[in-house]
Amino acid sequence: MFRDELWSAIDEIYAEILAHPFLQGLTDGSLPAEAFRHYVVQDSHYLRDYARALAVCAAKAPDDDTVRQFASDAAGAIAAEQAMHAEFMAAYGSSADEAAGEPVLPSTRAYTSYLLATVYGGSFAEGLGAVLPCYWIYARVGEALLEKSSPDPLYARWISTYADEEFQSTVRAVLELTDRIGAELSAVERAKVIEHFVTTSRYEWMFWDAAWRREAWPV
Template identity: 70%
Template sequence: MTCQPSSLTTFSDGLWDAVAPTYQEILRHPFITGLVDGTLPREAFRHFVVQDSHYLRDYARALAVCAARAPDEEVTRAFAGDAVGAIAAEREMHAAFMADLGGSAEEAAAQPVGPTTRAYTSYVLATVYGGSFLDGLAAVLPCYWIYARVGADLLARSSPDPLYRRWIAAYGNEEFQETVRRVVALADRLGAEATEGQRARAAEHFRATARYEWMFWDAAWRRESWPL
């Protein structure tokens, strides 16, 4: 699928249309439905929190690279702030979740990085370092955008479990939604300036990391570990 900007369709419209089936599968995944109805096993959520702590450390590095390669100072400041925010989330929110789950941030840090987490972060880091700025932006965008969509959807439905309600509120709140709108608008601006080939390459990175988002939740649901 070629994502061409036009008077009727923006670059981001094409990106989202391409991953809409993946997003629907995310909403139907038992990890997500379990958050909403409160049936998600605590061990699955604990696995998610541990792996998300690992993920966010590398994701923050990827955002810092985006900041360094940004086309202007405003975008540099924005991505640098997002990188700091990712580290803050890893240190504060996840530490609080681990405490509620009877563990600690130190315990989470000592757990091995899982196969899906390693694959996802390696792909993102390789893309932000080795591709164009638009490639890197497309690779980091699903983590922003899919979490915002999932958060908004789950916020409307809430959860009977107070722990899961806190997680939902973190991504469904308006402050996070505004951050995501800013990044999507940047993708539209740069997509409009890019060639058809550049847009197509960026779209492929976007589709790949959107799939990794589904895989990340699935790995938590299965409590994935290395086979050997």
């Protein structure tokens, strides 16, 4: 299946993600609150453009079912995550509006710019390859972290969201679509999809690393 070919291309990246101190700090509760707040703010910015990317995938989708699938994900899943972020900001004595007013930082800007350029400029399959890591890696991370969860209730809430069966079911549907689309691609097209998939998987690592470092614009 095409999904196996894709995942084998990011085995080492995923291992680095799981080993990253940001995720390790989520499960043992040692992650500094400032790092998690940084992540939440930047993820709020990211999700606005991710929703746009999913909407473009819906517009380019090859059949009505896939149009509905991506349109629904752009509206429903993103809204649910934004609601969760609002809860997190409230826990830090802040608000979603305040988060929206904070700057979009380098790794976020780079990731969303690549994502949007790919979905607008490439084929539907290329766009699918670019948006897939945000679905699939989060599902795998949620599953991996759920057993340990976290002593911190905010971090435990984050983990449970991505381990939840509703989210996992959404991801399974996208993976089934990926296998169907992959079976129809030429070798050249498959290589392009894999390249985008690997690139945005790297951006996933960079996103957590940026939060861990509390990345800021250098000038």
